[in-house]
Amino acid sequence: MLRIGIVGLGLIGGSLGIDLRAKGHYVVGLSRRPETCERAIAKGAIDWGSTEPEILRALDLVFLCPPIGSILPVALDIRPYLSPETVLTDVGSVKGEIVPALEKLWPRYVGGHPMAGTAESGIEAAQAHLxxxxxxxxxxxxxxxxxxxxxxxxxxxxxxxxxxxxxxxxHDRAVAWISHLPVLVSAALLLANAQEANEPIRKLAQQLASSGFRDTSRVGGGNPALGRMMAEYNRAAVRHCLIHYRATLDDLIRQVEQEDWERLHTTLEEAQAYREQVYPSGTPPVV
Amino acid sequence: MLRIGIVGLGLIGGSLGIDLRAKGHYVVGLSRRPETCERAIAKGAIDWGSTEPEILRALDLVFLCPPIGSILPVALDIRPYLSPETVLTDVGSVKGEIVPALEKLWPRYVGGHPMAGTAESGIEAAQAHLxxxxxxxxxxxxxxxxxxxxxxxxxxxxxxxxxxxxxxxxHDRAVAWISHLPVLVSAALLLANAQEANEPIRKLAQQLASSGFRDTSRVGGGNPALGRMMAEYNRAAVRHCLIHYRATLDDLIRQVEQEDWERLHTTLEEAQAYREQVYPSGTPPVV
Structure with a gap:
């Protein structure tokens, strides 16, 4: 049984609390808003909560779960209240800038990134087994x-x-490929369609949109603040992926313009083979 | 009760047969392979089947359900066997070239496109309520x-x-936006990632790939023959969408390169608003 602190009681912080308490750990929460502490206690996400950082004294482990832009300032705020033996970790989705800063700030720091989420956010969205x-x-x-x-x-x-x-x-280069690039690729699909100047075509497209468009546009229609922060904090890797993506798209456009259907077929076979490699048939979907 | 013929007993033809028989229609099937007719009868997709076009005599309605490239040649093959009062329709996913050709060929023709499917194909994949x-x-x-x-x-x-x-x-311009463009956008995502030269990064990306990448890459990893035919038969509309998509992508790339995060945030808000318009919150997903 560990004494664990969670700083920032949103979807991730709250969901961590629910599962860690279920495993027998003692969990306290720090939030700026007293109502959030109350909701977190009511949801079973924390044993006790406070708006005062004194609550973080004498803990074994502290999770930093604020929005990525607040991780460093919050770490500075809470540092005076941590015991020297406390282990500190964060859940930020980009690590390249945060890890060197936090490890200078706290000797017992380990960077982390739980790759889970839902379309919702906030303590009300917190759930078990996330x-x-x-x-x-x-x-x-x-x-x-x-x-x-x-x-x-x-x-x-x-x-x-x-x-x-x-x-x-x-980590940052890998998540740029599988998390940050898909957001921008998918957002561009929505935006290009939204900008179709022929209104009857646009309306008809909306009526006909089914599972293909829904899946491909899902992450692009997500939280704008999160998408912006991914790009901002991971800009070098995101830019690398965007440039390579544009080159690949240009190849496809060239095949369509040259009506090189054999080459397009081969290209789509390569795409299918790569997806089969990432998600082998018969594997239950990872949520 | 109508006497209905289905030409081509794959996923779409077979699924049509199952539902139409359930509604009390009498359904016969034409396939090139006797085994397919047997399987279709066994699955309850047709009342009777044959490899001989004589089976299409004296019907009220005939569905043409071969792959898109075969619709016109198959229509020419069966025309001598149809009664003058028979209504003819097809299920091709692109209509601009097929409709003028088929309406010259058969006076009682109506073009159609059922926008349903699964990842599977063939008579074994046929299902009720598709x-x-x-x-x-x-x-x-x-x-x-x-x-x-x-x-x-x-x-x-x-x-x-x-x-x-x-x-x-x-129809063709609308499906280019919501069905054909997503396939190419999604395939480019798979291909760009597959071409990442740094192998450890590529492997790590595959290990980390979760729901966002899975959804965004789904249609791009689908049947290459289908993707190729969409682009080939709908090339003008697909090209229009690709050019507009590239321009939108270039805007996003420019925002990242100029580190204009406020502008990126606004752009992602527009994407979110458009998706909310197409799929209002709380609407049950259309499969």
Whole structure:
């Protein structure tokens, strides 16, 4: 049983609390708003909550779960209240800038990224088993305390998540491909369609839109603040992916313009083969 | 009760047969392979089947359900066997070239496009209720016999589908936006990722891929022959969409390169608002 603190009681913080309490850990929460603490207690996400950082004293492990832009300022705010032996981790979805800053700030820090979420946000959206079978990346560096890694890894296993290790830079480049680029590709699909000047065509397209358009446009229609922050905090990797994506798109456009249907067929076969490699047939879908 | 013929017993033809028989119609099937007829009878998709076009004599309505590239040649093959009063329709997903050709060939022809499908194909994939609540577009022209329209419309209603009317050209432009463009946008995402030269990053990306990448890459990893035919038969509209999509993508790339995060935020808000317009919150998903 660990004494665990959660700073920021939103979807991720609240869902962590629900599962960690279910595993027998004692969980306290810190939020700026007293009502959020009350809701988190009522939902069973924390044992106790407060708006005062004193609540973080004498804990084994603290999760930083504010929006990515607030992780560093919040860490600075709470640092005076942490005991020297407390392990600190965060759940930010980009690690390249946060990890070096936080490890200077706190010797027992390990970067982390639970790759789970829903379309909803806030404490009301918190749910049990959110992290089960989802990847959870830890991003230790040469400076990371190995006992701190073991502590966070143990809790990740408690959550039933798929534990992976990566350097902060590799993590950021990989998530740019599978998380941040899809948001922009998908947003561009919505925007291009929205800008179709022929209104009857646009209206008809909306009436005909079925599962293909719905799936392809889902992440592009998500939280704009989150999409913006992904691009802002991971701009080098996102730019790399965008440039390569545009080159691939240009190849497809060229095949259509040259009416090279054999080449298009081969290209689509390559796409199908790669997807089969990432999601082998018969594998139950990872949610 | 109508006497209905289905030419081509795949996913669409077989699923039509199952529902139409359930509504009390008498359904015969024409296939090139005797085994397919046997399987279709065994699945309850047809009352009787044959490899001989004589089976199409004295029917009220015939559905042409071969792959899009075979619709015209198959129509020419069966024409000598149809009774003059038989209504002819097809299920091709592009209408601009097929409709003028078929209406010259058969006076009682009405173009159609049931917008339903699964990842599977063939008679084994045929299923009941495939068309329920799905859009079913009819594309009559100035030359179309109005009694023929009423006949097909009645059967579409029997299927529980959402009946819509559009000109062949408008239909093709609308499906380019919501069906054909998403395939190419999604395939480009898979291909760009597959071409990441850094193998450890590519492997890590595959391990981390979760629901966002899965949804955005789904249609791009589908049947290459189908994707190729969509682009080939609908090339003008697909090209129009691709060019507009590239311009929209270029705007996003420019915002990232100029680090104009406020502008990116506004752009993503527009994408979110458009998706909310197409799929209002709380609406049950259309499958």
């Amino acid at each position: 992290f089960e079978n989802a990847p959870y990346v830890l991003t230790p560096t040469l400076y990371t305390d190995s006992a701190a890694i073991d502590c966070v890894a143990g809790v990740v296993n408690d959550l039933g998540a798929k534990l992976l290790y990566a350097t902060p830079a590799d | 068309f329920e609540n799905a859009p079913y577009v009819l594309t009559p022209t100035l030359y179309t016999d109005s009694a023929a329209i009423d006949c097909v419309a009645g059967v579409v209603n029997d299927l529980g589908a959402k009946l819509l009317y559009a000109t062949p050209a408008d």
